[in-house]
Amino acid sequence: MEHEKFAEHGHRLIDWITEYMSEGYSGPVLPKTEPGAVMAQLPETPPLEAEPADAVFADFKNIVLPNVTHWNDPRFFAYFPANHSGPGILGDLLSSGLGVNAMSWATSPAATELEIRMIDWLGQMLGLPWRGCIQDTASSATLCAVLAARERLADINQAGFYTQKPMTAYTSEHAHSVLQKAVWIAGMGERFLRLIPADRHFAMQPEALREAVARDVAAGFRPAIVMSTVGTTSSTAVDPVAEIATIAGEYDMWHHVDAALAGSAAILPEMRWLMDGVPEADSFCFNPHKWMFTNFDCSALFVRQPEALKKALSITPEFLKTAQDSAVENFRDWGVQLGRRFRALKLWYVIRCYGVSGLQAKIREHLRMATWFADQVEREAGLTLVTRPRLNTVCFMADSDERSRALMMAVNASGEAYLSHTVLDDRYVVRVAFGQTHSTFAHVEKLWQLLRRLHREMVTPAE
Ligand SMILES: Cc1ncc(COP(=O)(O)O)c(C=O)c1O
Known part of the structure; x- marks a missing residue:
């Protein structure tokens, strides 16, 4: 790849990542991919001749993007976060640049x-x-x-x-x-x-x-x-x-x-x-x-x-x-x-660009989200908090394991949020983990409205 091409394409990728970070992904946060569906779209043999980076990027958008789980989308609340950030990406990019x-x-x-x-x-x-x-x-x-x-x-x-x-x-x-x-x-x-x-x-x-x-x-x-x-x-x-x-x-x-x-x-x-x-x-x-x-x-x-x-x-x-x-x-x-x-570079970027107080403020906000969400769960008939959250994760159950599982699956099937589960005291428990870089309280409220609506529809099915 010519250096000018690298620069041109690189700028385009940074623009794309910037939009992805600020707007989130327009499709479902959890893809509905069937096993093998991505492989089926990939050539079985490597290309003999060079291909333009634009063609690779087009395939990225068409084949990869709809089939990744969007871990850094503000609607991701599963497992624990793996949160990225602008400064972290810049540090990582420099690490790749130096190699x-x-x-x-x-x-x-x-x-x-x-x-x-x-x-x-x-x-x-x-x-x-x-x-x-x-x-x-x-x-x-x-x-x-x-x-x-x-x-x-x-x-x-x-x-x-x-x-x-x-x-x-x-x-x-x-x-x-x-x-x-x-x-x-x-x-x-x-x-x-x-x-x-x-x-x-x-x-x-x-x-x-x-x-x-x-x-x-x-x-x-x-x-x-x-x-x-x-x-x-x-x-x-x-x-x-x-x-x-x-x-x-x-x-x-x-x-x-x-x-x-x-x-x-x-x-x-x-x-x-x-x-x-x-x-x-x-x-x-x-x-x-x-x-x-x-x-x-x-x-x-x-x-x-x-x-x-x-x-x-x-x-x-x-x-x-x-x-x-x-x-x-x-x-x-x-x-x-x-x-x-050279991982220290991204950490250096993150700590300097946020400052310790900036990091503290964001993490404090995530803790507040967990407390707020737990309060909503506690007030909702038919849902039970397993413990008051002391960190970023809210664990709760519906009134049966089947209903807890069905509720989580319904949220995930909506494409509007992604939750995961665990088992505690032999009960199926839904987990909601906060900590996304791009999640705001508006996303958290939206998640709660979705979850509450789906739960109420299950408890009282529409006529
Ligand atoms: C408490 C705890 N320990 C260890 C791990 C494993 O982390 P890693 O993927 O960095 O190996 C996890 C992952 O979620 C975790 O929650």
């Missing part, structure tokens, strides 16, 4: 040093003065924590598990499956993962944890890691991190805190309680790509003792050695992958 590989300090000094500074900034915003790095996702961050915990107990990288007693891992029954997967990958075995019962607020019961650990020690197993969650995926429950830290300390276990969503809210002074007990843990991660307007992917991993992480993950073949190795940080030693994207 650097941030594996070592020497392969791009600014990438490493900006990343160090961004973790410092985030740490100040959260009151957590630890070192850390940017990972792609919370899944990778959890895997790193598990590998660090494993290696702290025994030299598994060299010896493998062959002669070792089993290592055990613990988390709440409501935690995300990221720990389960990390335990698989680390070779620790799911049979040795304990899902600790939660209380009526869906938070881990510390006494049940203590008992489970004591049982495992008595059986000759070695407790390696406990993961607390601050803001569970199903209901945004918050585990008692400080009490879990005490138990982890008693048994010399690694304590990882997964705050994938909720960490962003902890930058608000009134939400700083979310960080209670975290400084006593060993690692902490949250995703600016969920609720801090930093386009996917960007997960910040903080570690109290980075040496433990590096012991598990540092490897330096001859061809990667550089003259500065003893004086600098090489972030390839802090994670699974060698090659790394």
